[in-house]
Amino acid sequence: MNVHLIRTKGVDDELFYAVAAFLQSIPGPYMFHTPREPREPDIAEEIRLILPDDERYMRQERAVLCEMTLDYSSEPIRALSWDALFDICRKHRIKKKISEEDTVILLTDYGNHPNWFTGYDEQARNFFIHTEHWEMYTEGDSRYPIAYQVVSLLLKQMMFSRPSEMLASVHKHSKGCMMDFCEDKREIVLKLRTADICADCQKIVQHRNVPHAVLRYTLALFDDIRRQLLYRERYGMLRQESRLMVKGWNRKLYLPDLGMLPVNLSPTERAVYLLFLNHPEGIPVSHLSDYRAELIALMGRMSRRDDPQVIEQGVDELCRPLSNALSEKMSKIRRKFVDLLGDELADSYCIKGPNGGRKSIALPRVLVVHED
Ligand SMILES: [Zn+2]
Incomplete structure (x- = not known):
């Protein structure tokens, strides 16, 4: 199963490739594709970068470290319609001749109306995930909540035939399940900390014959995410650095x-x-x-x-x-x-x-x- 990760320009290299690397850290049924692999600069390139008072410093660094990104707009718009966000996915599909069986996920720093964490395209296997402001809800690195969104929407895609069907099955009251709607965005913390699939949703998973490999990968990644969040939360108490x-x-x-x-x-x-x-x-x-x-x-x-x-x-x-x-x-x-x-x-x-x-x-x- 091919999953294409793309981004809007404001999502920086560190975060984008960190999410991709984390998703690939456990072998599983998905092939994640990013527009280009990140490349380390040569020392020769670095020397040019470290020359003091060189006004090209910033520009050069960007040229070395960035690959093609999607520049949707240079306007200072901070929220886009769902349609505009999916339009980026659709254009990417055409440009890269991506099969309609493949999934395209846009990581975007743009907000959306009505301010959801993720959005689902009714027409095609396109999704967006908002990458900003996670620090308001969770401790530490935002690669984990974003990766959580990626794997859970990939699983949801197999549990339901249409986004509308999925939306009909969400839990309005949070119970620490992947299908919690989290109308109050702060409830996302519960969902990430439990990182679980409730008994009702497990029935849907079985009924839909979701492949074991998918489930195994999803739960393994959920476990990792939970460990990461707890590690950071408990650091204040335990004072134990990582090796x-x-x-x-x-x-x-x-x-x-x-x-x-x-x-x-x-x-x-x-x-x-x-x-x-x-x-x-x-x-x-x-x-x-x-x-x-x-x-x-x-x-x-x-x-x-x-x-x-x-x-x-x-x-x-x-x-x-x-x-x-x-x-x-x-x-x-x-x-x-x-x-x-x-x-x-x-x-x-x-x-x-x-x-x-x-x-x-x-x-x-x-x-x-x-x-x-
Ligand atoms: Zn559930």
Whole structure:
């Protein structure tokens, strides 16, 4: 079963690909397609990006990290009609010659009338999911509530022959079932925390002969989502950080206790991060050049495409006393951890220390796991 995920321009790379990666983290009956795979920048590209005071900085970064997105409108409209939203799906179908058996799901930062989380096209297998404001209802990362919407509407599509039939079966009073209508949007929290299918709805699932593989995948993903939300909610109480996994030849970072959540650092960010991870005692920023050789070795592992000269150039820029390249990388690393984990939990993973002084990562190193 093919599912095409598309987005409006305001849905950023991090969220869009995080949702897609999470949906694919459990093998299942669906093939998820995104317009293009995200690509890591080369170190050569990063060097151009980190040149201080370069006005092309922002633009270049976008050019490197973004693939084609659907630019529906440059007007500052914040809500669109359902028809306008499905029109984006319909155009995508025509442009990409997508079979009518396939499902198209639009992730959109635009609101809609009458302000629903998701919408269903009566004419075709098209859906939209609103990606904004989840932080008002749930803790942490919005990839989970959005992924929840994706899998539950895929299942609903098999349980009912038409959206109108489905709408007739929703529960007006929330009971922690996938079919809760959640007229009061705050009720979505109950639905996500229980992440369940009630006995009445299970009967429909059986009656409709929904394939086992679909059900198994849906429930496994629901379980993962529930674990994620509870982990974050309980962090305040338990104060137990996730382990940090450093994996493979080019040392990608994951959080295994958060369902192998990937931390998407660029090659240079990753090299800087690993250097500080190797030195729990901390490194004074002004002495970074003492670690030049180690940094060059780390950078060399990050990208197979870059030649040694480029890597040395990148390291020299990081070590140059008046360059802001290093602090820029550290603040980007911080932002990425905060986006994933929230301020409080992210704190242990960030490189921090007094201005101009010794910087370090607080995470207890027993929580760092290496895997080849
Ligand atoms: Zn139900």
